[in-house]
Amino acid sequence: MEIISNLILGLGVAMxxxxxxxxxxxxxLGTLIGVLPGIGPVATIAMLLPATFALNPVTALIMLAGIxxxxxxxxxxxxxxxxxxxETSSVVTCLDGYQMARQGRAGAALCVxxxxxxxxxxxxxxxxxxxxxxxxxxxxxxxxxxxFSLMVMGLVAAVVxxxxxxxxAIAMIVLGLLLGLVGTDVNSGVxxxxxxxxxxxxxxxxxxVAMGVFGFTEVIVNLELKETREVFxxxxxxxWLTKADFKAATPAVLRGTVIGSILGILPxxxxxxxxxxxxxxxxxxxxxxxxxxxxxxxxxxxxxSANNAGAQTSFIPLLTLGIPSNPVMxxxxxxMTIHGIQPGPQIVTNQPELFWGMIASMWVGNLMLxxxxxxxxxxxxxxxTVPYRMLFPAILLFCAIGIYSLSNSSFDIHLAVIFGxxxxxFVKLSCEPAPLLLGFILGPMMEExxxxxMLLSRGDxxxxxxxxxxxxxxxxxxxxxxxxxxxxxxxxREDVFVE
Amino acid sequence: MxxxxxxxxxxGVMFIVFGGAAxxxxxxxxxxxxxxxxxxxxxxxxxxxxxxxxxFTSLRGLVFAGQPVGRFNWKPLLYVLGxxxxxxxxxxxxxxxxxxxxxxxxxxxxxxxxxxxxVLALALILAVGSVAIFNYGLQLQFPIGPW
Numbered sequence: 270m271e272i273i274s275n276l277i278l279g280l281g282v283a284m285x286x287x288x289x290x291x292x293x294x295x296x297x298l299g300t301l302i303g304v305l306p307g308i309g310p311v312a313t314i315a316m317l318l319p320a321t322f323a324l325n326p327v328t329a330l331i332m333l334a335g336i337x338x339x340x341x342x343x344x345x346x347x348x349x350x351x352x353x354x355x356e357t358s359s360v361v362t363c364l365d366g367y368q369m370a371r372q373g374r375a376g377a378a379l380c381v382x383x384x385x386x387x388x389x390x391x392x393x394x395x396x397x398x399x400x401x402x403x404x405x406x407x408x409x410x411x412x413x414x415x416x417f418s419l420m421v422m423g424l425v426a427a428v429v430x431x432x433x434x435x436x437x438a439i440a441m442i443v444l445g446l447l448l449g450l451v452g453t454d455v456n457s458g459v460x461x462x463x464x465x466x467x468x469x470x471x472x473x474x475x476x477x478v479a480m481g482v483f484g485f486t487e488v489i490v491n492l493e494l495k496e497t498r499e500v501f502x503x504x505x506x507x508x509w510l511t512k513a514d515f516k517a518a519t520p521a522v523l524r525g526t527v528i529g530s531i532l533g534i535l536p537x538x539x540x541x542x543x544x545x546x547x548x549x550x551x552x553x554x555x556x557x558x559x560x561x562x563x564x565x566x567x568x569x570x571x572x573x574s575a576n577n578a579g580a581q582t583s584f585i586p587l588l589t590l591g592i593p594s595n596p597v598m599x600x601x602x603x604x605m606t607i608h609g610i611q612p613g614p615q616i617v618t619n620q621p622e623l624f625w626g627m628i629a630s631m632w633v634g635n636l637m638l639x640x641x642x643x644x645x646x647x648x649x650x651x652x653x654t655v656p657y658r659m660l661f662p663a664i665l666l667f668c669a670i671g672i673y674s675l676s677n678s679s680f681d682i683h684l685a686v687i688f689g690x691x692x693x694x695f696v697k698l699s700c701e702p703a704p705l706l707l708g709f710i711l712g713p714m715m716e717e718x719x720x721x722x723m724l725l726s727r728g729d730x731x732x733x734x735x736x737x738x739x740x741x742x743x744x745x746x747x748x749x750x751x752x753x754x755x756x757x758x759x760x761x762r763e764d765v766f767v768e
Numbered sequence: 769m770x771x772x773x774x775x776x777x778x779x780g781v782m783f784i785v786f787g788g789a790a791x792x793x794x795x796x797x798x799x800x801x802x803x804x805x806x807x808x809x810x811x812x813x814x815x816x817x818x819x820x821x822x823x824f825t826s827l828r829g830l831v832f833a834g835q836p837v838g839r840f841n842w843k844p845l846l847y848v849l850g851x852x853x854x855x856x857x858x859x860x861x862x863x864x865x866x867x868x869x870x871x872x873x874x875x876x877x878x879x880x881x882x883x884x885x886x887v888l889a890l891a892l893i894l895a896v897g898s899v900a901i902f903n904y905g906l907q908l909q910f911p912i913g914p915w
Contacts, residue, residue, distance in 0.1 A: 434776070434825075436821055436824055436825055436828070437776075437779055437825060439821060440779075440783045440818060440821040440822060440825065443783075443787075443814050443817050443818045443821065444783065444786055444818060446814055447786065447790050447811060447814050447815070447818070450810065450811055450814075454797075454807040456807070457797075457798065457806065457807045459797050459798070459807040461793075461794070461797060461807055461811065462790075462793055462811075485848060485849065485852070488844075488848055489841075489844045489845050489848050489849075492841075492844035492848070492878060492879060492880070493841045493844060657879075658876065658879045658880065658881055658882075659886070659890055661875065661879065662851075662871065662872040662875045662876050662887070662890060662891075662894075663872075663890070663894055665848065665851065665852060665871060665875050666855075666868060666871055666872065666894055666898070668852075669852050669855050669856070669871060670898065670902060673856070673859065673910075674902070674910075679856035679857070679859060679860055682852060682853070682855065682856035683853060683856055685852070686849050686852050686853055686856075689848075689849055689852075690845075690849060693840075693845060694782070696838075697775075697837050697838045697840065698775050698778055698779040698782065698837065699775050699779070699835065700779055700782075716810040719805070719810065720805045720810075723802055723803055723805060724803060724804065724805075726803075727803050728801060728802035728803030728804075730802065
């Protein structure tokens with residue numbers, strides 16, 4: 270079994286003391302920011318990117334990955350105890366988790382969330398190990414036409430699955446693609462949209478955009494809302510499940526894991542979509558559906574398993590195709606580039622230690638998370654009593670220091686402020702920033718592949734339709750668009766996100 | 769003509785402005801041909817698409833009723849962004865410690881409650897922690913003080 274020897278290789282990498290230590294840092298930090306509402310994995314990873322310069326690439330990626338799936342564990346804690354989702358992917362956990370807490374069953378809810386996440390995390394690790402290498406093999410045969418169509422499909426999938434207006438989301442992608450072009454054009458050496466500003470000739474840093482439209486904007490929007498929190502921490506007791514709970518939760522965990530694993534792989538997928546889909550599916554098929562919204566344990570088990578599975582399998586498109594499917598993965602691309610690693614199918618064969626080490630670390634990390642989240646729950650609950658007025662200045666400070674340390678220039682900080690302002694305008698106009706970020710990351714790659722494909726075909730645009738794989742991907746993108754535009758489905762899609 | 773969905777209408781206008789700017793500035797870059805694309809090709813095409821999408825969004829905003837644009841809350845907006853700009857200015861000339869105090873105090877003014885003692889304590893802790901972690905721990909090169 271090749272997969273087993275590969276996983277053993279990976280475990281060898283993941284279990285070295287330094288990697289274990291940074292994996293622990295990652296999941297600890299992930300849990301922390303997961304518990305705290307108002308700061309998400311995007312801002313945190315962006316903040317820490319510069320600090321990973323000095324580390325070995327594997328160690329850096331292990332830590333950054335840990336932040337993402339660690340946040341999925343932490344997010345459920347605040348959802349259950351405070352009725353505030355610590356992460357957007359825990360929004361649906363509030364519905365039944367908080368009700369369970371009010372009925373004095375917070376312990377059971379926290380327990381099922383942690384154990385379900387752990388199970389899902391283990392399964393997702395195996396899914397990545399099994400699916401990624403064959404997919405990478407296929408991807409190695411891709412030419413520029415296939416890559417271009419793949420990116421089109423990925424971007425379409427991202428907007429189809431996102432909520433809000435479809436047209437605006439597509440426009441945000443195009444705007445992101447344009448912003449990604451700022452700087453020196455690699456083919457001609459012409460400086461584009463840089464307006465003779467020296468700092469712009471290398472392009473706009475990804476971290477700057479992410480910090481602006483996610484970090485700063487998030488803080489401003491949070492400050493608009495009144496702070497209301499009611500913590501149920503006195504009632505956390507009995508961190509274990511009864512036999513009946515176990516029986517009810519097991520099928521929900523299984524279904525959630527399957528849904529999450531599949532939706533994570535899709536471009537545009539990830540933890541958020543997985544948790545919504547798993548909750549609505551569970552609500553339809555569960556025997557206990559009458560109790561949903563009133564403290565049904567299935568309503569916690571399914572989405573919490575799904576978001577963890579989805580968070581992990583969303584690494585598959587990144588590691589095999591080099592294409593980020595959500596903003597967190599886009600940041601991982603940034604992290605790889607900082608360390609001189611070109612994300613793409615060649616990673617599996619050229620850098621097996623990196624690839625398998627990262628996968629194995631997820632399993633190790635999940636094990637740490639169960640320990641961090643169950644016996645030590647009291648510590649996290651205390652954290653929730655820290656008021657936001659103490660948190661947000663610190664968040665802003667870390668963002669600012671993170672940006673500055675990227676290139677030791679205060680110009681970058683001012684640029685991030687402009688993106689913060691722009692992000693605030695986006696919020697007021699109901700334009701989603703996530704598609705913009707995806708477009709921003711893919712912009713240069715897309716142009717490069719378009720140019721190459723058209724050069725090879727001597728300017729014949731039909732090349733995208735005559736290559737079978739490319740055609741299939743464009744057809745898939747077209748079908749997805751048609752489905753969403755069809756009114757009946759549009760209604761349904763809104764329903765899912767209204768819940 | 770009445771704007772029935774201000775959010776859509778103004779979002780469309782924003783896209784048209786960005787698309788128009790892209791095409792305007794891309795005019796000075798060589799366009800090339802489909803087979804040999806110049807640096808102006810892709811941005812011009814994207815600009816055109818963005819304008820089309822913007823027009824569509826704006827027109828929809830004239831036809832279908834929708835949400836008003838949310839009120840701008842100038843207080844958190846100005847204090848938060850202002851505090852960060854202040855940090856950037858102070859960092860270069862006055863050093864990390866002064867910059868941290870400026871950022872924390874000014875941004876805290878943008879919150880719902882402002883307790884001076886609490887804010888100063890927070891700034892002190894963060895300043896000491898940052899110098900320890902970033903200057904000594906991670907060896908990043910920050911000017912610590914104005915000297």
